[in-house]
Amino acid sequence: MSRTVTVILVDAAGRSLGALPPFDVPDPWWQQVDSVVDGARRHGVEVAVLRLLDADRPAPPGGHVRYLAQVADAPPVPLEPVVVDLGPHPLRMPWAEVGGPARSVAWATEELRRLGRPVTAVAQQRTWNLSAIWRLDTPSGPAWLKQLPPFARHEPAVLHWLLSTPDLTVDQGVRVGIDLRRDANPLIDEAGTGGRVEVLAVGGEGRVLMGHVPGEDRYGAGEGERMAIAAGHHAVQVRAVGEVDRLVAGGVPDLRGAGLGRWIRERLAGHDVTAATRLLDGLDDRLTRVRDCGLPDTLVHGDLHPGNVRGDGTSGVVIDWADAFVGHPAFDILRLTEDLDPAAADRLVATWADRWRADAPGSDPRRAVDLLRPVAPLRLAAVYAMFLAGIEPSEHPYHVHDVPAALARAAAAARP
Template sequence: MSRAVTVVLVDAAGRPLGALPPFEVPDPWWQQVASIVDGARRRHGVDVAVLRLLDADRPHPPGGHVRYLAQLIGAPAGPGAAGGVPLEPATVDRAPHPLRQPWAQVGGPARSVAWAVDELRRLGRPVTAVAQQRTWNLSAIWRLDTPEGPAWLKQLPTFAPHEPTVLTWLTTRSPLRARPVDQGVGVGADLPGDANSLSTEEGIEAGPVVLAVGEEGRVLLEDVPGEDLYGAGEGVRAGVAAAHHRVQLRSVGAVDRLVAAGVPDLRGVGLGAWVRERLAGHDVTVAARLLDGLDKRLRRLRDCGLPDTLVHGDLHPGNVRGDDARRVVIDWADAFVGHPGFDILRLTEGLDAPAAARVVDAWADRWRADAPGCDPRRAVDLLRPVAPLRLAAVYAMFLAGIEPSEHPYHVHDVPAALAQAAELAQAADTA
């Protein structure tokens, strides 16, 4: 599957110039823009910075014909032309929107890249090339090449700014560094070092190295060579689960400090209030019974005896990146403080039932050893329908925080997640 794209250009003052002739790009996912930037340069000889999605000919990704707004880099050759390329007439709503992210505004990409270039220069790493990779409502990403290897600039939305806090805690000896647990459970009393070092015995690190943190959600990250491990099998996932368990153990004693530093607090029945608040205004009829009993279910979950911890929030294999020598858990933007069972459920999605059961059994054995008296299997059973219910609330939070033109990214996710939650709750009730 591919995409057809139309790139509507504006100048440095935000004045519409017209649209480049439509062209095809090989990747179907709307937020991926590297191929758009490359296509504009190769096909039409112009350099652009993609700002945001304008509209599409289908209600949701992937594929289709998609229009983007992009800022022309360099002065236009004349009215109705860019770099000598005739432009087609195009209309653009130039009105500002209060939910528009900084990188989606004219001049926004240039300001972010300039900050990253300055930070890398300060670190003795002059930038030799910059390549825009992604832009959508949840992030903007650029690769910056240096003689010492690439670095990555990621910019986060105003409604989810806490990833740098989590990464700093995971990978440095900061004031928020994890320390031995002292919460009435037998976990991690004498674990040395920082949280990142705990996971290296499985060859999996807890997060990429933070090089700098700036304003407007900017974070500069060290490169992680390799590939994202989408489709990884049982063995890789079992290794991720074992490494992640050690990070979660170490975070038990730091949850209050993480929450104080801005990491979302979804502990206990507080999760229920958080879910209901974000789903207000959405049709939740399909999951009404689950929502009505949610607080009772969360109290039963608490009685299973597992401690609250740092939760990745989206721990699928695609968020593990690396090669045979090194693997790193990436993309902690959905992290929160809450129940550790959320991550094992996400990690085992897509495995066949026997393989998933083996990974969950090993996870449960680790928690029984480190938190004596807990009941991890019962906790997972109780949490299974809550996981997609939380995701429905996350998608609703995204919709509430983005401008309407970008709603197609998530608008269908809310009812789909609610339906899955209801189905899992019904299956558990009839088992």
């Protein structure tokens, strides 16, 4: 599957100049704009993509998509006349404004200069309502600029904590039975061998400059690789048990216990939740029973699928902590196993439960997983609703269908 793209150009004053002829790009995902930049370059135009304008289908991927992009110089090719609404919107992200990408790249370039790493090339990678990402090449290797919306700006706090926390933890109310030198699986370096996302600088408007993590995103990882991901992540979560108040003070969302129920209901207000009415009605009682299972609250990644692990299959680093929160550790194992066949998923959950029983004696991890299985997609429905409430309408197609789909999955998982 591919995309057909129309790029509508504006100048530095925000005046519409017209549209480039439509062209095809090989990848279908609307937020990926590196191929869009390359396609415009084939027309002799250097652009900074600002934002999605519209598409000919209600949701990604693929189709015919229109973007707004800024140019510095007059295009050398004829442009097609076009009518487009260029009015402001109060929820527009800083990087989606005229001049926004240039300001962010200038900040990152100056920070790297201060670090003795002059920038030799810049490549825009992604832009949508959840982030904007650029690669900046330097003589000592690439760095990455990520810009985050207000509801995700706690990611740098998580990354700083991951960098600062020691490899071994003293007793913080949970028996820590892991000797990382013996038990840490080499696949996930974050479990104690130092392979973590390096934070180079943090700036205004959600900007964070990070070091390069080699490898590729591990989409499609099999059962064995996911076992290793779970083992490494468990070590991080055990270390975080005694640090939850510090993380919350740093801005990480607090979704512990009954607070999770309130948070879900607040964000789903105004949405049609008919499909999950019974689950929502019994949510507080369910969360009380989860608490009684005896597992501690900790740092939760929030989106721990293999695509958020970067590496080569033998070593890797968990990335993209923008969905992180403080809450129940079972949410991450549920996310890690949700697309596996039932037998493989059960083996991963069983191993995860064995670790937690060892580190939290008297707990019942399997029961906690069973109770939270329908809550996991219910929480995701609330996350998508939060996205929709915080972004401008032109970008709603990214998420508008996710809310009812997640509610339907939650209702199905709650059925006896």
